[in-house]
Amino acid sequence: MLKRILLKDLTRNKVVTTTLFIFILLASMLVSSATNVIVELTDSMTSLFQKSHAPHYVQMYSGKLNQEEIDKFSSKTPCVKEQQTTELLNINGANIFLGNNGKNQANSVLENSFTKQNDKFDFLLDMDNQIMQIKDGEIGVPVYYMKQYNLKIGNTIKIINGNFFMEFTIKDFIRDAQMNPSLVTSKRFLISDNDWNTLKANIGEIEYLIEFLLNDINKINKFETLYQSTKLPQIGTSITYPIYQVLNALSDGIVVIIIILISILLIVISVLCLRFTLITTIEEDYREIGVMKAIGIQNSNIQNLYLTKYLLIASLASSLGYILSLFIGSFFTKNINLYMGTVNKSTFSILIPFIGSVLVFVSIVFFCKIILKKLKKISAVDALRSSKSINSVKYGYNLQLYKNKITNTNMFLGLNEVVRKFTTYGLLCFVYMICIFLMIVPLNFLNTIQSPEFITYMGAGKSDIRIDLQRTKQTQHLFNSILQNIKNDSDIEKYASFTTSSYKIKNKDGELENIKIENGNFKTFPLTYLKGSAPIKEDEIALSTINANELEKSIGDNLSVFSKNKELTLTVSGIYQDITYGGKTAKAMLPSEEDNILWNIINLNIKSGVNLEDKLKQYSIDYYPAKVTDMNNYISQTLGSVISQLRLVIKLSFIISVAISSLITAMFFKMLIAKDTSQTATMLSLGFSTRDIRIQYITRALLVLIIGVGLGIILANTLGQKISGLLLSGILNLQFVVNPLVIYILCPAILILTVFITITVISRAINKIKIISIIE
Structure with missing residues (x-):
């Protein structure tokens, strides 16, 4: 009997069943894939470090x-x-x-x-x-x-x-x-x-x-x-074993974090869909549940009747999701295998992703049981005597047709239905919000780290050209010669030079440790400071966020710096963001010690009309062996692997967002159209055509979509910024660089087109409704 009921229910709601199945499958697949990446990254990096006998402490020195x-x-x-x-x-x-x-x-x-x-x-x-x-x-x-x-x-x-x-x-x-x-x-x-x-x-x-x-x-x-x-x-950069681990794991670690976030959102969507589906199903079976209670069937047995279906869906979807993750694993671990090598699969590396799928299954079943507790509220007498629902809709504000200023009546009725029952449409709005969020946050993040403005998050002001000169025996003479030539170059609009030296400071425990301090004029190419401002006096210093946190210093605090064997007390004037050199840098206006100089940098802007490429070629020849680069190349080469992995995530998020928006629209309106059969038949009897009613449903879908997209864009530009900033150590306040055409027009247009096509196809079911169906 249970088998017969189960098969009948599955065939009755094919779209709903398929949608829930795909959501759970995607969540399981991504959770398994993410845990697989974590395991493979950990195993491959451990193997690489063990076989190469990576050093625990390295001091670079010239x-x-x-x-x-x-x-x-x-x-x-x-x-x-x-x-x-x-x-x-x-x-x-x-x-x-x-x-x-x-x-x-x-x-x-x-x-x-x-x-x-x-x-x-x-x-x-x-x-x-x-x-x-x-x-x-x-x-x-x-x-x-x-x-x-x-x-x-x-x-x-x-x-x-x-x-x-x-x-x-x-x-x-x-x-x-x-x-x-x-x-x-x-x-x-x-x-x-x-x-x-x-x-x-x-x-x-x-x-x-x-x-x-x-x-x-x-x-x-x-x-x-x-x-x-x-x-x-x-005098030089010192690096420890943990920093090597962080640097090797960073680009793939970003992918893992984003996949896990997408997985969590998918699980949330699955649970919300499950809630909507279960409550709708219970409402449809309200009288039947009353009959079962009247003849003595216990609540637990009725719950198990409904639970069996979702146990079957969740177990099959989770299992298939895990199996698929084994086949698509190389899609996410390709970069790891290239840079660190492939490690033979162990029982542990296979078991952990499987546990990820099991957790998805358990979470779905857990929430399903919570939702089914509503069955206890159903009274056999009430269910048999009335059409009361356990989840009766509390209607919101009702728009008056005679006050309608919208000339198209069908569009007005669609709008009115959303306003009256917005709690019902809240699920759809939330899902659309998440879909646009998933689409635009990775895009904004990629656009930001590829933009020239991102150099400010690398501890340097924005400029056209950067000249790097590592410390050698002839450095000072060459550095002075370059500065003189730039000063006399009529193509240069402005320039500034910086010298980074190694100093000793007292840390929070009173012990001496090394610190890299960049000295120069910080007004020409200014940074954006989280707190305070650039040092303008010799007794001031600005710290990167990581240095400020580790040294437990804030604006106005004093820091002991040793220069030329003298202890100088500097006041912290500003705190800025920096991801270079492990995020541990500082800026001041101290006199540079010849023996402690690490490198020199010159930033410059060329005048309007001067060809940048020609200038780069000229400087590369004239200022050899200095490195001459434009800022776009500097960022793309430094963050190349992160950019490559982000592009992979963008493809994944676009595919998932489009699939989710289409599936949730199909599921939601399939159930809604079936639930509104009597209301639809009444409207048909009053003279509305099937085309009119379809326009009303399309209006509902697009209205909810527009609201969801608007909220999603706001969420992406607030919470999305904060999450993205956390992915790169040293950044506390990331500001997205947005491409308006892509973010505000192209991405919403893709979702609108997807939803429009889906609702157009689904609403064809209205053609099958006959007026006679109003008679119960």
Whole structure:
């Protein structure tokens, strides 16, 4: 009997059943996919770090090096397991020609280094995650360049500097636990010892990586504090193992977070649809439920009668969602497999995504049971004696037809129905709001990080051209020469120079630690400060949000900075957002110490009418070996992997939003038309045509859609901004850069067209309603 009732109910409401099934399936598939990405990301990154023996603490340094002092420190420090100092040969991009197209890397923001394979740890791995061995004439190229320039094994890499020429053949592509992500602007090429010595004798600048492996990874912070309290080399960037993990996980982590958010929204939509469906079904079966209660059937048995159907739908949809996630997994993990390698599936990695699907199933069943508790409120006597409903609609404001200023009566009646029963249409409005939210938030986020304005979230003011000059022996002379030439260049509208140096400060515990402070004129290319303003006096300092939080400093607080062996007390004048260098930067107007300078930057704007490309080419030649880039290229190269993953999310969110809007419209109005059969027959008897009634339903759908789209756009520009800002460490207040044509016209138009087509098709069911159906 139960089987017969179940089959009859499923066939009676095919659209409703199918819609609920697809919602639950999508939610299950995305939750399983998200957990699968998390597991695969964790396993692949763990494998990469283990096989490469990634260092726990690295200090970058350029200058004279006393290895004996480092060895003494290592031998006297019990927590140090291994220490090695790696030599990098930094070669300007203008001298590097990748592939067979003959194009150099002059306009690249990336710093390219050539190195030998290490002996103890920090190994560079091939695409099989094995320690790569290189012969003379061969080269291992970062996997980033393989993806960026479509390089292949056997292609050539050329190094040209005047009369000096060397050519290498790509043996394989390398995975580098330290420098894999695009956010890390340094990249290492692997060559043989002999080739490295040849290059060193003819080109490039030496930089050292002073690397440490510790006995206990949990003591990294203590070791960092200990190292920075010594007189060992500290002029340069220091990076720890956890930061390497964050940088490697960032771009794929963003995808995981967005997929989980979409999954949660789908579960919410599924529950709301389930509530609407169940209540409507119970209302339709109100008298039958009364009969069952009258003959002695218990509430629990009646509940199980309804619950069985949704148990079947939820279990099948969740199971199929999990199975589909196994097939589409590579769609989300492609980037992970490329940069970190593929790890064999374990029982654990298969079980966790399955648990995700089970959680979706359990949540659906849980809410279903809550909704079915309404059956207890039904009295057998009331159900048999009247047509009262457990969920009687409380009508809202009723518009008067004779006061109607809308010339089309059908449109007025459609509007009036939405106004009277807006609580009924609230579900539809909410779903449309979520659909437009899912469409435009990833688009706004992508548009924002691709825009020139995003440079302000990277701790720099907006400008046309950026010139980077890493610290070398000849840096100061070249830097001064560039500044003089720019000052005399009539094509330049304005410019500003900045020098970043390493200083020591007292942290919140009173211990000394290193900090990078950028010194210069911050008025020419101003930042937007979250609090306060830029430093304008020598006793002021501005801190990035992460530094301010870690140091527990706010506007007006004092900070001790040591310059030229003197303790200076600076007042915090402003707090700004910055995602570069782990988000830990500062700005001041301190005198730069020659020995502590890390790099120089010049920002400039060209005058209107001057060709930007020509200027970039000219400066790249004239100011060699400085890196000359326009801001668009700087952002796209630095955030390349994040941008690539966001495009993937945008495709996914568009497909899901269109599918949801179509399915929910079909389900909602299919049930509504069936429920309003008597009312429709009455209208037909009064002389309304089926076309008139269809126009009324179309008006209802489009009106609710417009309200939902409006609310969704508001929600995206408020809550969506805050959520997007949280995805990038160092940003507390992200402001979307919006493309009005796409966001306010194209996206709503897609939803409107989808809903219009769906409701037009569904409303054809009205043609089947006969006037005789009014007679009960």
